[in-house]
Amino acid sequence: MTSAAERRAPAGGPATGSERPAAANGARRAVPPVPAVWPGAPTPLGARFRVGPDGVAGTNFALWAAGAEAVRVCLFDEGGRETRVPLTELTHEIWHGFVPGVLPGQRYGYRVDGRWDPWTGARWNPAKLLLDPYARAVDGEFGLPPEVYGHVRDWPEQQVADTVRDERDSAPYVPKGVVVHDDDDWSDDRRPKTPWADSVIYELHVRGFTKLHPGIPEELRGTYAGLAHPAAIEHLVGLGVTAVELLPVHQFAHEDHLLRRGLRNYWGYNSIGYFAPHAGYAASGTAGQQVGEFKRMVRALHAAGVEVILDVVYNHTAEAGELGPTLSLKGIDNRGYYRLQDDARRYADYTGCGNTLHVVRPQVLRLITDSLRYWVTEMGVDGFRFDLAAALARSMHDVDMLSPFLAVIAQDPVLRRVKLIAEPWDIGSGGYQVGAFPPLWAEWNDRYRNTVRDFWRHALPDVREMGYRLSGSSDLYAWGGRRPYASVNFVTAHDGFTLRDLVSYETKHNEDNGEDNRDGTDDNRSANCGTEGESDDERVRALRRRQLRNLLTTLLLSTGVPMLVAGDELGRTQRGNNNAYCQDNEISWLDWSLLEQPGWRALYDLTARLVALRHRHPVLRRRAFFSGRSQTADGLRDLAWFTARGAEMTEGDWYAPAATLGMYLSGRDIPGRDERGAPVVDDSFLAVLHAGDRPTGFVLPGPPWAERYEVVVDTAVEEQSRAPGTVHRAGSRITVPARTVLLLRVA
16 A cells, blocks of 8 residues: 555656656657756845846846755746756755846746655645745736646545645646836835824725726726726725725635636635735736836825725635645645644634634745735835734734734834734634734724614614724723724625615625525624615615715714725615625626716715815814813813713613714814824814614703704705704704714804
8 A cells, every 4th residue: 555645646747857748749849958047045035136246137036945855946938838947055945046047027936846745744746836925926817727736636535635646737727927127216106104093994996996987998997007097096086085905916816616606706815926916907917017007006096195005815825725726835835834733634724715824934924024015115005904814913823912923013114114904803713803903003893893783773782882983992992002093993894795785685695606695694784774685665765875874974973994995985786795705797896877876976975075074173083092081170071972862871871772872072172282283173073873763852962062063964864065054052952863863063
């Protein structure tokens, strides 16, 4: 009986040296000569073009592969012919060599040889062409035919299929890295450097935001160049957002189960190249041109005052688990890059995607931090949102806020200065960490999302939670020097219902995903206003539009950093799909014709007006938590809460269900000073939120709070130009319509 380590597929073995594998007809192609290779240098990692002091131009290749026995860099010409160049120098576990004559635009990959013993986690297979983890551009797309798997997928004994090495050459079926040389110094770029407290984030998908935009030339739609187009930027500037948060733009691959169903990974949370802009979003070409195109996009956004934040996926890769393909890290040093179980054949999976990068290991940590610094210093981005950040913060097993990853970020002179946002959870034990990340970090606050959704569907058991969320979530973030802007407030995100679907559907409708509607969350906290799905009943439609106004108004009046999702301001729908990760079509793309419909145009106008109001009034974007205490003899406090009777809320009121809540924000008691050292003073406001399905009376608080109040926003009115200007005397009882937010300025 042969051991697992000795099992091989019956196909012919891989070629060695400069030899080409046999062509399909049995003939052999002409073999180009193997170029000279000089020792080169072990740093920097990746493929770096340079001209030496002797005037010789070429590329230095350096690859960390600790347990490998041999490494070859494979060069491909325009016809796909491969030349294999052995790297013979090994320094500190890094294989390296300088190849004269290799110029920018050269397509390449690696073949790495070593032991095949999946039972101990060793999965080296030189038949598989591997993408350089440090490749700065990628040419081609990953398909997933059997040849790209390190093991034999169709081995008769399926329970051990991943232990049988597949000897077929994968090179014809995988994309290649591209040597890129760019000496751009960004001297002409001006980063907006928007303070955290002043930020308004807009989450968007490069392709989906631009694909149907009528003002963008057709050849640029769906691309970085499309997002840089004046028509796209005009919308962002008109809305008033200060930063775009781009869904993943690292090179990613499509999963096999999607390709078999005729679908694609649209969101991109399946990274395989942490230095390369995703080639599918490039209009200018994929032989390195995508790098320059991405940079031009960043410059255009910066010129408009908009920061660029990348949603990054360093917790796992597209290689999945033991049954996944061999595309890069798995074939370079599987045990070095991935967390493995005690049974080293299996992967530890804290992500739900089959594998988890072993961030505790120095080389993995180096890969991630090198990538982050590259995107800041050479690609111009302003920050990162870390997908499943709790997985990165795990030490050996448990989430650890003193973990190597967080410690390295905190002391890095480049990374500690950019915006850092954690998705503060993963799927592993103890993975939910909202409120636990250290200073420097902001967090997606899903407790804000859940509470606001529950309030507006009138499902909160008490209003205490709502008070915390509206005022900056001090219960979560008022420790360790953290500030209210540690809370990234959101009601919707790419994952889940759109805002319009949140008020139109009570159950998910994901049939188009091909998983029998089993995928996606069932905890939507949505309310369909009486009818499931789209309705011709104008009363239902009007109520839904009002609820959208309520949700957006609540978000943009809350203390913290608001995050809008592209298209929510237009009433975008995904037809009830709450997991549209595989829908690269009209389900996910923004329908810009909505702006031509009066009801949806009014929603956009209200959103822009609320963002502008937030920018004008520092009381709405505080840099410190409220104290709730009086600073002067008149008893006026920086924050006060009122019942519909006009009385300040008691302890008992907080623990009772309530449909109506009044929040007073004092502009007189804003801590801090402006850039010239003067005290910050602003108007004071009273926000009245009423989630009940019937009108209610509300008594406006009298002195010391105010003498008069002027209506600034009234979500009961669709056209906001008719709402402002009404003045009410303090102490008077006003009628608040059902399901309405009133914002009143102290006059």
